Amino acid sequence: MTPPGSILIVGASAAGLSTAEALRRHGYEGRLTLLDAEPHLPYDRPPLSKQVLAGLWEPAKARLRSPAQLEALGARFVRGDRAVALDAGTRSATTASGRVLSADAVVIATGLTSRRLPGQDGLAGVHTLRGLDDALTLRTHLAGARRLVVVGEGVLGAEIAATARGLGLDVTLAGLGHTLLGDQVGDVIGALLGRLHTARGVRLRLGAAVESLSGENGRVTGVRLATGDPLPADAVVVAVGSRPATGWLAGSGLTLGDGVECDTRCRAAEGVYAVGDVAAFEHEGLGRRLRLENRTNATEQAQVVAANLLGADRPYTPIPYFWTDQYDVKLQMHGLPAPDAELSVTEGDPEQGRFAAVYREGGEITGVLGWNMPKQARVLRQRSLGAWQRSQPLSSA
Numbered sequence: 001m002t003p004p005g006s007i008l009i010v011g012a013s014a015a016g017l018s019t020a021e022a023l024r025r026h027g028y029e030g031r032l033t034l035l036d037a038e039p040h041l042p043y044d045r046p047p048l049s050k051q052v053l054a055g056l057w058e059p060a061k062a063r064l065r066s067p068a069q070l071e072a073l074g075a076r077f078v079r080g081d082r083a084v085a086l087d088a089g090t091r092s093a094t095t096a097s098g099r100v101l102s103a104d105a106v107v108i109a110t111g112l113t114s115r116r117l118p119g120q121d122g123l124a125g126v127h128t129l130r131g132l133d134d135a136l137t138l139r140t141h142l143a144g145a146r147r148l149v150v151v152g153e154g155v156l157g158a159e160i161a162a163t164a165r166g167l168g169l170d171v172t173l174a175g176l177g178h179t180l181l182g183d184q185v186g187d188v189i190g191a192l193l194g195r196l197h198t199a200r201g202v203r204l205r206l207g208a209a210v211e212s213l214s215g216e217n218g219r220v221t222g223v224r225l226a227t228g229d230p231l232p233a234d235a236v237v238v239a240v241g242s243r244p245a246t247g248w249l250a251g252s253g254l255t256l257g258d259g260v261e262c263d264t265r266c267r268a269a270e271g272v273y274a275v276g277d278v279a280a281f282e283h284e285g286l287g288r289r290l291r292l293e294n295r296t297n298a299t300e301q302a303q304v305v306a307a308n309l310l311g312a313d314r315p316y317t318p319i320p321y322f323w324t325d326q327y328d329v330k331l332q333m334h335g336l337p338a339p340d341a342e343l344s345v346t347e348g349d350p351e352q353g354r355f356a357a358v359y360r361e362g363g364e365i366t367g368v369l370g371w372n373m374p375k376q377a378r379v380l381r382q383r384s385l386g387a388w389q390r391s392q393p394l395s396s397a
């Protein structure tokens with residue numbers, strides 16, 4: 001196959017930029033354009049809820065690449081302009097400012113949009129955290145705030161609660177689920193995380209629906225639970241999940257479900273690929289469609305998309321993986337265990353704050369967890385979940 005003469009990448013963050021870099025590494029010499037709605041140089045998101053929010057890192061430290069490295073890519077970067085439409089047939093995107101960008105191939109890497117609560121807009125002091133500007137606004141607000149309520153018991157909510165406690169705020173975390181991160185790590189580890197947060201002074205209101213946000217004179221004053229209990233606050237963070245940023249693809253001709261639906265090669269249509277948080281791909285090893293919201297996936301999937309753009313025929317068959325840092329705990333999760341999978345500790349001791357564990361369903365291992373034991377978890381992962389990778393395509397050079 002002749003490589004496309006030009007490639008347009010929409011979304012120039014972890015997944016989009018990695019795709020561009022992998023293309024050049026594989027010797028691609030054609031025209032590359034990266035379009036992003038944000039004005040900033042590409043930056044990494046994991047530090048936003050941790051080091052950047054804590055004030056330990058200035059924004060420049062979260063940059064994915066230096067200006068010189070970006071320059072060396074030999075690509076055209078169009079920043080601060082949002083794609084508002086795509087014609088998948090002609091592979092041309094229209095932007096908010098009226099630009100029309102056409103190419104022989106298009107890569108969709110637009111990530112996620114945060115979900116919001118009704119009444120959130122127009123109430124000062126209520127935040128979501130997805131981008132750098134969100135993190136800086138929240139950081140400034142927390143510097144002058146005393147009481148924070150975090151709504152959402154997932155990874156992001158738990159990380160923000162941990163960081164805010166580190167800043168000395170009075171923190172309450174409310175969420176519908178009965179344990180922290182229960183959907184992803186199961187109830188046993190979720191309960192352990194809950195104890196960690198409680199020991200550090202976070203008040204948990206789990207299994208509690210948030211009925212409404214309360215406000216006075218346009219400023220948030222707290223949150224009301226469905227039980228009727230008020231949770232007073234001068235800052236509220238809404239971390240109730242995200243949805244794939246596919247609004248701009250309505251009418252594009254692509255199939256949109258929970259993300260941009262693609263095949264096992266991450267191909268959404270002739271000459272159109274999706275990568276990163278927005279991509280809902282068929283996992284050949286697992287025999288089902290997956291969409292992964294984690295940093296490692298953004299880089300790994302980009303390697304496969306780049307290779308396939310250049311004529312390879314490679315399935316993407318990752319072992320799903322994410323990490324999270326909360327207080328002094330570094331947690332790594334490999335695989336996709338069901339919340340009620342049976343958990344057994346294989347090494348270390350939860351009481352000592354270091355252990356590795358496996359999740360079993362019907363006798364089969366479906367997940368591996370490391371709690372301050374990253375190396376041991378990696379070894380277990382390869383031993384127990386390696387078969388998922390089947391024909392793992394590429395080294396991530």
Ligand SMILES: Cc1cc2nc3c(=O)[nH]c(=O)nc-3n(C[C@H](O)[C@H](O)[C@H](O)COP(=O)(O)OP(=O)(O)OC[C@H]3O[C@@H](n4cnc5c(N)ncnc54)[C@H](O)[C@@H]3O)c2cc1C
Nearest residue numbers: 011013014015036037045046083110111276277293294295
């Ligand atoms: C606060 C935070 C903390 C995180 N912590 C962790 C962690 O500890 N561990 C972990 O594994 N993962 C973590 N993640 C997840 C990880 O950062 C994401 O999985 C990763 O950023 C996905 O990369 P992406 O390029 O697919 O999407 P994104 O990084 O979201 O990038 C999408 C890009 O597309 C642009 N865009 C969107 N719509 C348009 C449009 N219409 N036109 C043009 N451009 C558009 C956006 O501006 C953005 O730059 C975290 C995420 C957040 C937000």
